[in-house]
Amino acid sequence: MSNTQPSSSTSPSHGKLIAVVVAAALVIVLALLSAFIWPGWALNKDNASQQTTGGTSSSGNTSSDGTKDEEPTTPSIKATALPDGASELLKAMPDTVLNYARTKAEASTTWSSTSPLEEYTLTYSTGDEAKDVTLIVAQWSASDAAKTQYDALSGALTGTELGSGTVKVSGEAKGSYTAKTDANDDSKAIAVWQNDTVVFQVTGAKAAVERFYQKFPL
Structure with a gap:
């Protein structure tokens, strides 16, 4: 019977692949956990979209500079006096x-x-x-x-x-x-x-x- 050296069942390249997969999985898990720990991170994009598309409307005339035109409530001219002997x-x-x-x-x-x-x-x-x-x-x-x-x-x-x-x-x-x-x-x-x-x-x-x-x- 001849003497032989036992061989490893896992090659060095195979071990590196497993390490990469495990590292990637850890990154994904940490990212998901961070979304729960800091919810704003996961919602920022949606919020930005809502703020951009949101708007308000108002009635009345609006001038070219965006301000609302309003009629004055006091006269700019004087009232004419009533005739003598007014009832x-x-x-x-x-x-x-x-x-x-x-x-x-x-x-x-x-x-x-x-x-x-x-x-x-x-x-x-x-x-x-x-x-x-x-x-x-x-x-x-x-x-x-x-x-x-x-x-x-x-x-x-x-x-x-x-x-x-x-x-x-x-x-x-x-x-x-x-x-x-x-x-x-x-x-x-x-x-x-x-x-x-x-x-x-x-x-x-x-x-x-x-x-x-x-x-x-x-």
């Missing part, structure tokens, strides 16, 4: 409403067929004639007569409704109001309301009428 009704008309100032006030007869005690037509302006609004105001001896006039005026409006409701003074209903676009020109509007024995009608550009009648104090 209490005419004196009750405000000098200004938001950035609108009274520029004209005179007696009128637009609704004379319904026999009001007095009637006036006033113009309110921002200084830009395109935004002027015309106000007709009249008073009757009784609220029923004023309501009849209000019903006739509001019933004749056939444009798109912009608003309607009840006029209240100190919590008590004193009449109604309605505002609609002009049936012949939807860039314009008409608002009509009754306050007890007085009826008001405002006409002008749609945006101007909507701002004006909602802030009118009477």
